[in-house]
Amino acid sequence: MKKLVLSAAVLALTAGLATAQTVRMGTEGAYPPYNFINDAGEVDGFEREVGDELCARAELTCEWVTNDWDSIIPNLVSGNYDTIIAGMSITAERDAVIDFTQNYFPPAASAYVGLSADADLSGVIAAQAATLQASHVAETGATLLEFPSPDETIAAVRNGEADAVLADKDFLAPIVAESGGELAFVGDDIQLGDGIGIGVRESDAELKGKLDAAIQSMKDDGTLNEMIKKWFGEESLVF
Structure with missing residues (x-):
């Protein structure tokens, strides 16, 4: 009904x-x-x-x-x-x-961000749930840690829950720039979607x-x- x-x-x-x-x-x-x-x-x-x-x-x-x-x-x-x-x-x-x-x-480019430029991208990777980035992480064989909001993915990296986060580079760039060196891009950019x-x-x-x-x-x-x-x-x- x-x-x-x-x-x-x-x-x-x-x-x-x-x-x-x-x-x-x-x-x-x-x-x-x-x-x-x-x-x-x-x-x-x-x-x-x-x-x-x-x-x-x-x-x-x-x-x-x-x-x-x-x-x-x-x-x-x-x-x-x-x-x-x-x-x-x-x-x-x-x-x-x-x-x-x-x-x-x-x-647009997606990118990984971790606490250092040599963060382990085969470890635990945070991504916002139901995104292209979450699907990509799942396909890489890394351990996917999903969160409802993008801010929670950044927090997971900062508190050590995740080795890195994968998200739109345009979203990550100002966060990295304002982190005072706490966060860094890891590896190469990735092109996802149409x-x-x-x-x-x-x-x-x-x-x-x-x-x-x-x-x-x-x-x-x-x-x-x-x-x-x-x-x-x-x-x-x-x-």
């Missing part, structure tokens, strides 16, 4: 999306500089700026909603918001459950089309590259 009620709610939600002007943008709010909560208690970061610009170009009114990473896809499917814009890489596994727009961020896209329900083709067109327009006029450089530095990979 619960499944029937849930299905009816999702169908009603998606049926009304074509006429609704408001789109709820779901994000984590805990993965700077992609997304975070600022001192005013508001969603901020690269993806807030990108999302607001996309909504303006697509003539949509956007509301921002935060959700823990480990349930971010189920809550999209359940209708608690209409998009996921949360540093989510496009993968075949995720694409089997939801749909993605074209990428708004190129395939870039970052906006997740939508598979039934929301119209919304996906609007967002795809808006992303393409931002690529065409250079706005997206400017935002990437603003938040990630002049040397960042761009379109």
Whole structure:
């Protein structure tokens, strides 16, 4: 019975999306500089700026909603918001459950960070649960230690629970820079995934089309590259 009620709610939600002007943008709010909560208690970061610009170009009114990473896809499917814009890489596994727009961020480098540059990458490696990095660690044969939030993965390295953490290099770089030499990159960068896209329900083709067109327009006029450089530095990979 619960499944029937849930299905009816999702169908009603998606049926009304074509006429609704408001789109709820779901994000984590805990993965700077992609997304975070600022001192005013508001969603901020690269993806807030990108999302607001996309909504303006697509003539949509956007509301921002935060959700823990480990349930971010189920809550999209359940209708608690209409998009996921949360540093989510496009993968075949995720694409089997939801749909993605074209990428708004190129395939980015992942990196290991430990207490020293010679940390044991065959030992215990921390990663945020349900991420590309967690899947990669599991495939390497190292012992995977998963955490719900990215901050917990860093804490695991600092307190000795893990030999290193694997995460997006763009997330790790400022943490390493501000650590005063406590943390260091280990080994070579790793390329994972097909870039970052906006997740939508598979039934929301119209919304996906609007967002795809808006992303393409931002690529065409250079706005997206400017935002990437603003938040990630002049040397960042761009379109």
